[in-house]
Amino acid sequence: MKQKLWVFLILVILVAAGCASPAEKDKKDDKKQSEHKTEQSIKYHRIISLMPSNTEILYELGLGKEVIGVSTVDDYPKDVKNKQKFDAMKLNKEQLLKAKPDLILAHESQKGMDNKVLSDIEKKGIKVVYIPETKNFEEIYGTFEQIGDITGRKSQADTLVYDTKHRVEAVLKDVPKHQKAPSVFLEVSHEPEIYTAGKSTFFNYMLEELQAQNTFDDLTGWKKVSKESIIKHNPDVLITTEGITRSDYLKIIRKRGGFENIDAVKKRRIEAVNGDTISRPGPRIDQGLKALRDAIYRDEQ
Numbered sequence: 569m570k571q572k573l574w575v576f577l578i579l580v581i582l583v584a585a586g587c588a589s590p591a592e593k594d595k596k597d598d599k600k601q602s603e604h605k606t607e608q609s610i611k612y613h614r615i616i617s618l619m620p621s622n623t624e625i626l627y628e629l630g631l632g633k634e635v636i637g638v639s640t641v642d643d644y645p646k647d648v649k650n651k652q653k654f655d656a657m658k659l660n661k662e663q664l665l666k667a668k669p670d671l672i673l674a675h676e677s678q679k680g681m682d683n684k685v686l687s688d689i690e691k692k693g694i695k696v697v698y699i700p701e702t703k704n705f706e707e708i709y710g711t712f713e714q715i716g717d718i719t720g721r722k723s724q725a726d727t728l729v730y731d732t733k734h735r736v737e738a739v740l741k742d743v744p745k746h747q748k749a750p751s752v753f754l755e756v757s758h759e760p761e762i763y764t765a766g767k768s769t770f771f772n773y774m775l776e777e778l779q780a781q782n783t784f785d786d787l788t789g790w791k792k793v794s795k796e797s798i799i800k801h802n803p804d805v806l807i808t809t810e811g812i813t814r815s816d817y818l819k820i821i822r823k824r825g826g827f828e829n830i831d832a833v834k835k836r837r838i839e840a841v842n843g844d845t846i847s848r849p850g851p852r853i854d855q856g857l858k859a860l861r862d863a864i865y866r867d868e869q
Contacts, residue, residue: 611720612671612695616664618656621850622673622699623648625712628728628851629721637667644844644852659685665692672696673715702849704773705736711849728851735854739861743779744868752864753783753803753832756847757810758820761792770849771809774857780805780864799826806832807863811843839863 616637617623623638627645637652652667654660656674659682664672674686676698690696697718702708709729716725754771757763765771766787775782783803784793808817817840827833841863845856 610695612718614667614669615671615673615719616654616667616669617642618654618659618672618674618678619699620644620844621711621848622675622715624848624850624852625715625728626673626719629716629719629724631719631721634719636669657681661685661688664689665694669694671718674698676700703768703770705733705777705853708849708853709733712851732851732854736857739854739858740777743861744865746779746865746868749779749781750804750864751783751801752780752805752807753798753801755806755808755810755817756790758808762795762798763790764793765789766791771846774846774860778857778861778864795824795826799830802830803832804835805837805839805864806830807839807841807860809841809843809846812840814838814840816840835867837867839866 613634614636615626615631615634617626617635618639620639620642623635623642624644626632626635627647632645632647635648635651637654638648639656640653641656642648642651642653654663656678659678664685672686672689672694674682674696678686679698686696697714699711699714700707702711709732712725712728712732713722716722716728752775754765754775755762756765756771764784764787766782766784766789768788769790772782772785783798783801784791787793806817806821808820810817812820818838821827821833821838832838841859842856845852846860847856
């Protein structure tokens with residue numbers, strides 16, 4: 569259930585994040601640069617993280633003890649089960665204030681979704697930092713550095729960037745040789761409607777890095793697609809990122825009329841990958857990338 573909630577949360581947040589104007593993003597960048605100059609000497613001891621990826625970064629930077637609260641969909645590392653939970657989709661100002669945080673890490677889209685709550689929190693003297701959406705590995709590494717700068721853990725962040733970058737490079741280096749890029753359909757959600765990732769998304773970027781073709785690269789962003797359009801695009805591989813098993817996904821596919829004509833179904837190329845590691849732009853992204861690589865090229869390894 570948590571994985572399904574996380575899929576829904578990430579869809580809503582990423583779609584909302586795409587609505588920010590270039591001018592707004594420029595202002596955020598200018599503000600971020602000025603903040604970096606003054607934040608490094610400040611130590612935070614009561615941190616609330618409203619995104620699982622930010623939580624994982626904080627723990628990797630050695631700040632697990634300073635984290636006092638996380639989102640209701642946080643489930644990694646195991647220690648988060650002992651932290652106070654906050655509904656990132658519907659923030660409660662009184663609950664946040666009662667926790668007495670000195671730093672809140674939120675996603676940039678939450679500035680629009682929960683603008684009044686978080687702006688009121690800032691007026692109380694509590695630092696609120698909005699972490700931007702990431703669409704490639706370099707931006708993920710930039711997030712590590714941003715959080716490291718804010719929390720006074722720059723050297724640890726540099727080490728995390730170095731280690732993660734080398735693990736990612738090792739995964740990409742082992743992509744099997746192939747003559748034609750396989751066409752891949754990534755199913756982000758199947759209930760109540762089918763969603764996938766188009767261009768300008770991190771999922772599409774990962775497919776390109778793995779030398780595969782996104783079946784729906786003719787779309788942009790996170791989109792709802794019909795069963796008929798999936799059949800028409802005729803992918804070589806069907807992959808769910810929803811956190812269900814391969815056998816459960818196969819049962820879902822078998823109930824869809826017309827899918828028996830898709831090449832992926834004919835060749836039994838129906839796969840499942842961990843929805844957390846592939847969708848969270850954090851320290852475990854190499855694990856998600858490896859799982860995606862192995863799912864795409866299972867018959868070629």
